[in-house]
Amino acid sequence: MPGLINQLPVTDAVALTFDDGPGQRLDGFLKALDGAGATATFFLVGEQVARDPGRAAEIVRAGHEVGVHGYQHLPHLRHWPHDIVADMRRARAVIEEATGQPTRFYRPPHGLFCLASWRECDRQGWQKALWTRAAWDWDATATPRSIADRIGTPLAGDVLLLHDADWYSATGSDGRTLAALPVMLDRIAAAGLRVRSLGNMVD
Numbered sequence: 001m002p003g004l005i006n007q008l009p010v011t012d013a014v015a016l017t018f019d020d021g022p023g024q025r026l027d028g029f030l031k032a033l034d035g036a037g038a039t040a041t042f043f044l045v046g047e048q049v050a051r052d053p054g055r056a057a058e059i060v061r062a063g064h065e066v067g068v069h070g071y072q073h074l075p076h077l078r079h080w081p082h083d084i085v086a087d088m089r090r091a092r093a094v095i096e097e098a099t100g101q102p103t104r105f106y107r108p109p110h111g112l113f114c115l116a117s118w119r120e121c122d123r124q125g126w127q128k129a130l131w132t133r134a135a136w137d138w139d140a141t142a143t144p145r146s147i148a149d150r151i152g153t154p155l156a157g158d159v160l161l162l163h164d165a166d167w168y169s170a171t172g173s174d175g176r177t178l179a180a181l182p183v184m185l186d187r188i189a190a191a192g193l194r195v196r197s198l199g200n201m202v203d
Contacts, residue, residue, distance in 0.1 A: 005105070005129045008157040008201045013194040015159045015201045016040040017131065019069055019107065020138075022048055022055035023165025028178045030062045036185040038195035040064050043107045043129075046071030046091035048167060053098035060099045065197040067105035067129060068092055073168050076108050081116030088120050105129045105198055109168075129198060131161035137177040138169030147180035153191050159198070160184075 008015060018029065021042055033040055042059050044066050049056045059066055071091035076084050092103055106126040108117055113128070121128050133154055135147045151160055162181075166174040188195055 005127055005198065005202065006159055007132050008159065010201055011156050012192075013156065013196045013201060014154045014188060015198050016162070016195045017043060017067075017107070017129070017159060017198065018162050018164040019043045020045055020048075020073070020163045020168050021165040022052065022059065023163075023167065023174050025174050025178050026055055026058065026164060029164045029181065030058070030064075032178065032181045032185070033064070033195075034062065036182075036189070036195065038185060039197045039200060040195070041067050041105060041129075041198045042164065043067040043069035043105070044091075044095050045069050045073050045167065046087075046094045047073075048165065049094050049098050053094075056095060056098040057100070060101060065105075065199045066095060066099055066101070066103065067107060067198070068095055068103050068126065069107055070109055073109045075110055076112055076114040076117045081114060084114060084117050085120045088117060088124070092124065127198075127202070129159070131159040133158050134161040135177065135180070137180070138163050138166075138173050140170035140173070142170075142173060142176055144176050144179035144183070147177055148183040148187070151184050151187075153187050154193065156193060
């Protein structure tokens with residue numbers, strides 16, 4: 001049965017993950033990752049994929065991985081279980097149709113499962129993915145420096161949480177994350193660690 005992923009048992013890499021996209025600055029994120037030779041996992045929101053399916057496909061073409069973050073970014077503890085399950089299934093359908101690939105990972109909005117969503121992940125065969133370090137980049141008070149400093153110098157096996165979109169957070173927050181990304185990538189490289197997607201880390 002799929003379990004819960006946070007810290008990973010590796011010695012030479014960290015997993016980089018982005019939530020809430022695809023966002024309007026996706027090209028900038030992909031360019032920065034490519035320049036650093038980094039791969040990441042993008043946890044996509046179904047309604048944003050439906051808005052522009054080609055953006056999800058672009059992530060996969062660039063060599064990255066996509067996971068499921070729900071269809072409408074619904075907090076699981078504030079909605080009926082059957083609505084959450086329907087949201088999860090709808091998200092999977094639209095994301096897999098857009099990318100042409102099966103999804104392996106699920107992360108709930110705000111990182112909070114309910115019993116229904118936990119069990120639905122098992123039914124879908126998804127691995128449940130949380131994180132060990134979060135940048136709090138969604139907050140209106142965040143700056144590129146504070147974002148980079150919250151991540152700091154990760155340890156091998158860390159799962160890093162960033163956001164590549166501002167659909168559900170402070171306006172312009174994705175731009176501040178993008179500005180911080182090269183600093184974070186440089187710090188990780190200086191620590192002798194690679195940046196990889198979750199799938200590459202758990203295989």
